Amino acid sequence: MDGLRKILREPVLAATIGVIAVSLFLFVIYPLFKVFQMSVVEDGRFTLHVYGDLLSKAFERRPLYNSLLLGTLVALAGTAVGYLFAFAIARADVPWKRFFRVLATFPIISPPFVLSLAAILLLGRKGFITRMLFQGQWDPHIYGLRGLILVETIAFFPTAFLIMLGVLQAIDPALEESSLNLGATRWQVFRTVTLPLSIPGLASSLLVLFVESLADFGNPIILSGNFHVLSVQAYLHITGMVDFSGGAALAVILLLPTLVAFLLQKYWVSRKSYVTVTGKPSPGRLSVDPFTRRLLTVLCLGVSGLILLFYGTVVFGSFVTLWGADYTLTVKHYVSVFLIGGRYLRDTVILASLATPITGILGMIIAFLVVRKQFVGKGLMDLTSMLTFAVPGTVVGIGYILAFNERPLLLTGTAAIIVLLFIFRNVPVGIRAGVAALQQIDPAIEEAATNLGAGSGRTFATITLPLITPAFFSGLAYSFVRCMTAISAVIFVVSGRWNLITIAILGLVENADLSQAAAFSLVLIAIVLLALGLIQVGVGRVATSQMGYEAAG
Amino acid sequence: MSNAVRLERLCKVFEGRGGTGSVVAVDDVSLEVKDGSLVTLLGPSGCGKTTVLRMIAGFEAPTEGEVFIGDERITALPANKRRTSMVFQSYGLFPHMTVFDNVGYGLRIRKVPAPEIRARVRSMLELVGLAGTEGRLPSQLSGGQQQRVALARALITEPRVLLFDEPLSNLDAKLRVQMRLEIRRLQQRLQITSVYVTHDQDEAMTLSDQVVVMHQGRIQQVGTPQEIYSRPRTLFVADFIGKANFLAGTVRHVEGGRADVEIAQGRVQVPAEGFRPGDMVWLLLRPEAIGLAPAGAGRWQGRIAAATYLGSEIFYEVMVGGQTLLVKVGHPQGATPLGASDPVGVAFDEGSLHLVPREGTA
Structure with missing residues (x-):
């Protein structure tokens, strides 16, 4: 209990740890517990009959199968595309690298459902390609598995790309050169050295993408059609059928594979990585033959072309009078964004701006405690704070409405519940950034401050904080983006008084008001880019690359 | 077949990225490394010595000039066809392969039958004093042992030329002295033509038949260690050595x-x-x-x-x-x-x- 005594000697530190521990319990653990409780307790008694109902009939099991199937396919497709993209940029020396990298960050900073919106604009029943190019002769069946694979692969491959880029860049150039030097052909170098060394990264990418696809809500709610998936079904059970225990049980069923994948990634795959430390920077990387380079360039162009086509379609769609019928250009949708959507915009920006700095500071404090301080329950604090990252938004959202709808924690309908949700959903981002930054700082610098008479709080404020400022701001940038584009969890806690732009866009898509939805989405993207630009100018560094990495990790 | 290495008027210009101008890394280097001898390229970092080595290995293409091994012009030959084994500063051991698989790698690539690979790996590991470590991973070896594995892996394919890229700079001082004597002993026993890049003059002095002092991409002087030390030809050489x-x-x-x-x-x-x-x-x-x-x-x-x-x-x-x-x-x-x-x-x-x-x- 030496640690305990040491902490008690520093009341500020002890109080901070106490407050954070209580908040994490209240806003992370307790809502999850409520979901679990709702699914197994009926009339005050423990029962599993909700699960029995959901899993006994083949029809009821469909969403689970579908989610797992979709997750697996998207993980495979997204990882494959991401790896090729990363290989092209890190090894094949393709032209226009910057352009490809910038395009790959588009899906990260845009709201999740924009790609689905574009898919409908292009390939839906009134879609541009369906109607104009094929005269309605061909139905691409995008409502369902096919469409979801398409949009989720585009949405999540950047994560795989960033993970694999990191892996490829970390491989000591001497390894591939050794292989070539010992007589291997370029293909043998790839097969015997590069690929085996990429495997831990590939496994990590597969698991992360699997989790992202399972947790995705924005795309399937628009595009799933009759292909029912867990996240959407859980939502519909609660909002449509007002079946809370059924919704909660579906949420738990959704949570389990996600948690397994997350824990596998965190505790198993990450241990297996062959991080090699390079001796000295090599003048150049081993490249590939011109044919392979051209092939990879074409692939990158294809993927980038698809991204451009999708986003371009949304831009075009936002200026069209009535998609599918009247392609006259107009700005009326933008006018109504500010007329009818002004309130949503205002609410969203206010709530996100409130949540972002608190998220950033909380993340930094937790990172500091976890990296630098010894105290009872430290491991638990670390795990808990990262938990919300792995838990699908749908589960968190259901947890929040169950946990905070009665006194003394009556928060439903308030701005507070949205802000709290934002904070605890995004705090892992800030923690990641903070931990990474802190591990770069020699503890001796902080010890010097303590040595000169500063207490824990003062050391943190005057020494540590300034040193981790860049990480702090990139954490801020990313959590702001996540707040602005959030949908899966917040859809449960918005209210008449406080509503969000993403929810409004979803409503427009459901009403087939596609051009209006497109205009809203672009205004949202513009606000996000503006905020990122401001933060970037403020810090003078590329926040997006860091961000992507955080998303990937 | 002679395995002498001959460099004729080698130049290497690295084009700067995004219009930052170009850098002349190697400037008109001509050199002959006699069959079976060990020549060190010595100079401060950035003098072009590593680039020369990488052009011999085939990792960099010369901007101008030619590379020969014996009478064969290899300037355009791909790196994997040159039979020039390199020992890297970071060893370049494959972390996902055992010592056995690392050392046998070059033979597997050449489709040598498995029993022969086993026998040759075993005798090669004995030669470098690592018998019995076949099943270990590189991460389970000390720095000196990793260096020996790298050496064994380079030697087993019977290369025409052995290339060393500052192979000892990650070792501590005592081990460095021991390893350089061992490298010299092996090289003389196997009579293998070697080019050795280093910035450490002691290493160059103890190892070499000939020392090539380089500065700013150019050769300053070529000579035996004694000549270089006692009769330097330029202020740079005199100042750099001793x-x-x-x-x-x-x-x-x-x-x-x-x-x-x-x-x-x-x-x-x-x-x-x-x-x-x-x-x-x-x-x-x-x-x-x-x-x-x-x-x-x-x-x-x-x-x-x-x-x-x-x-x-x-x-x-x-x-x-x-x-x-x-x-x-x-x-x-x-x-x-x-x-x-x-x-x-x-x-x-x-x-x-x-x-x-x-x-x-x-």
Whole structure:
């Protein structure tokens, strides 16, 4: 209990740890517990009959199968595309690298459902390609598995790309050169050295993408059609059928594979990585033959072309009078964004701006405690704070409405519940950034401050904080983006008084008001880019690359 | 078949990215490495030595010039066809393969039958003193052991040329000395043509048949270790190899292989070839070639400015006529070192002096 005594000697530190521990319990653990409780307790008694109902009939099991199937396919497709993209940029020396990298960050900073919106604009029943190019002769069946694979692969491959880029860049150039030097052909170098060394990264990418696809809500709610998936079904059970225990049980069923994948990634795959430390920077990387380079360039162009086509379609769609019928250009949708959507915009920006700095500071404090301080329950604090990252938004959202709808924690309908949700959903981002930054700082610098008479709080404020400022701001940038584009969890806690732009866009898509939805989405993207630009100018560094990495990790 | 390496007027220009201009890394390098000999490329970082090595290996294509092994022109031959095994600074061991698989890698690529691979890996591991480590992963070996695995892996394919890229710089000082003797022993036993890149002059001195001193992409001098040390041709070589005192002077008279040189402290007679009266020169005086004498004796008079005690020897800084001379004295056990401002005489043999050209105006 030496640690305990040491902490008690520093009341500020002890109080901070106490407050954070209580908040994490209240806003992370307790809502999850409520979901679990709702699914197994009926009339005050423990029962599993909700699960029995959901899993006994083949029809009821469909969403689970579908989610797992979709997750697996998207993980495979997204990882494959991401790896090729990363290989092209890190090894094949393709032209226009910057352009490809910038395009790959588009899906990260845009709201999740924009790609689905574009898919409908292009390939839906009134879609541009369906109607104009094929005269309605061909139905691409995008409502369902096919469409979801398409949009989720585009949405999540950047994560795989960033993970694999990191892996490829970390491989000591001497390894591939050794292989070539010992007589291997370029293909043998790839097969015997590069690929085996990429495997831990590939496994990590597969698991992360699997989790992202399972947790995705924005795309399937628009595009799933009759292909029912867990996240959407859980939502519909609660909002449509007002079946809370059924919704909660579906949420738990959704949570389990996600948690397994997350824990596998965190505790198993990450241990297996062959991080090699390079001796000295090599003048150049081993490249590939011109044919392979051209092939990879074409692939990158294809993927980038698809991204451009999708986003371009949304831009075009936002200026069209009535998609599918009247392609006259107009700005009326933008006018109504500010007329009818002004309130949503205002609410969203206010709530996100409130949540972002608190998220950033909380993340930094937790990172500091976890990296630098010894105290009872430290491991638990670390795990808990990262938990919300792995838990699908749908589960968190259901947890929040169950946990905070009665006194003394009556928060439903308030701005507070949205802000709290934002904070605890995004705090892992800030923690990641903070931990990474802190591990770069020699503890001796902080010890010097303590040595000169500063207490824990003062050391943190005057020494540590300034040193981790860049990480702090990139954490801020990313959590702001996540707040602005959030949908899966917040859809449960918005209210008449406080509503969000993403929810409004979803409503427009459901009403087939596609051009209006497109205009809203672009205004949202513009606000996000503006905020990122401001933060970037403020810090003078590329926040997006860091961000992507955080998303990937 | 001769495995001599011949470089003809090699140049390498790296184009800067985004219009940052280009860098001439290697500038008109011609060199012959005799069959079975070990040549070191020695120079400070950025002198182009590694780029030369990488052009021999085929990792970089020369901007101009040709590379030959024996009579074969290999300038355009891909790296994997050159049979030039490289030992890397970071060892380049495959972390996902055992020692056995690492060493046998080159043979597997060449589709050598498995029983033969087993036998050759075993004997190669014995040769480098690592028998019994076959099943371990590189991460389970010490730095010195990893280095031996890298060496074994490079040797097993019976390369025509062995290339070393600062292979010892990640080892601690003692191990470095031991490993370089071992590398030399192996290289001489196998009679394998070797090119060895280093920035460590001790390493170059102990290992090489020939030392090539490089600076700013150009060869400064090629010679045996003795030649490089005792008869450097440029100020850079003289300064880079060992410690030296440089006294600015002018040649006044040349006769019979000796030059009469005027310096601030007077006139000295120096063994010299190829200098003419009026040439501006640096007079090179090695610290160990200077002796201290009692005040009043010796050639020049001076005072001790500082003394650095190093156990087996003492370095004195001696002020002579406004210039500081570094003097190395083997430390006689028990004798009291001289103290600051003690007056001393400075003695040296004119035969140990050496001239290098001096540029500029005077």
